[in-house]
């Protein structure tokens with residue numbers, strides 16, 4: 001049985017664990033992968049959700065109602081801009097009622113604020129004063145905003161081609177912006193080189209604490225619907241939101257609050273769809289995965305750092321991956337806007353899969369996460 005005491009025990013001094021060699025690391029760790037074997041770090045303990053510990057006091061906004069689920073020291077003061085607590089809005093799609101979770105209504109205009117709020121709370125509590133990130137835009141903007149809020153100096157490596165409004169947003173928060181020529185993976189390589197030289201890496205991809213922040217979207221969906229949906233559809237690049245949702249729903253199941261995990265459907269752009277390819281064709285699918293040009297720049301990720309875990313999460317849920325043509329992404333952006341949802345192209349990949357998915361699942365409750373604001377796209 002889960003007790004309040006075990007639920008708070010997640011605030012261990014060494015909350016991160018290498019998925020390869022098992023070595024533990026502290027909350028302020030900033031080396032990217034494991035310093036010994038290079039493996040990916042994950043949370044050392046599963047997330048624990050205790051409904052009795054949800055903080056319903058007035059003045060506790062957004063995701064901080066779920067603070068008991070975060071591996072943070074109890075004395076850490078939240079670094080917050082009011083993130084989380086996004087609306088869940090029903091709309092009719094192909095004759096069915098579908099719920100849209102408006103993640104783009106976060107302080108910096110994307111879901112990334114969930115992970116960053118928890119991450120920067122941890123970094124400030126750990127005494128970190130400077131950190132860096134690489135991003136195609138949304139993560140960089142959230143990183144820069146929460147760094148500003150925390151009083152931590154930030155540097156963000158971005159692909160030179162990343163759309164203008166996102167870069168402007170990162171710079172506005174006072175972060176140093178380093179534009180790197182070439183595809184998204186080149187910005188990641190430049191960041192890793194700086195980390196090798198000793199800089200602190202606050203990466204939303206390598207640092208696993210963001211998963212605990214992203215998991216709060218699952219708790220909110222469950223609270224807002226009053227139950228778990230059958231299907232959850234969202235864009236997937238590195239898949240950190242998908243993985244966070246999986247962890248969150250698993251915590252709800254472990255607490256006896258839901259019976260089954262929702263089927264998770266990760267949507268990629270066909271031009272760069274490694275998760276879809278591997279899920280469909282096995283390891284041979286990797287050879288097909290290319291970092292092709294796509295208007296969905298936020299999910300143009302050819303080497304998802306947590307790819308194995310993301311694939312396992314989708315398969316465990318009974319879900320799947322989909323890959324969408326470029327023309328369908330723009331069509332989807334327009335269709336969502338006609339429903340009143342102004343989202344960026346990356347978020348619009350979900351549209352093309354909805355009608356076929358609804359036809360295959362009569363009567364199923366479907367939740368779609370709309371991850372980033374249309375205000376972030378460069379004007380055409």
Ligand SMILES: [Zn+2]
Nearest residue numbers: 018021034037
């Ligand atoms: Zn290791």
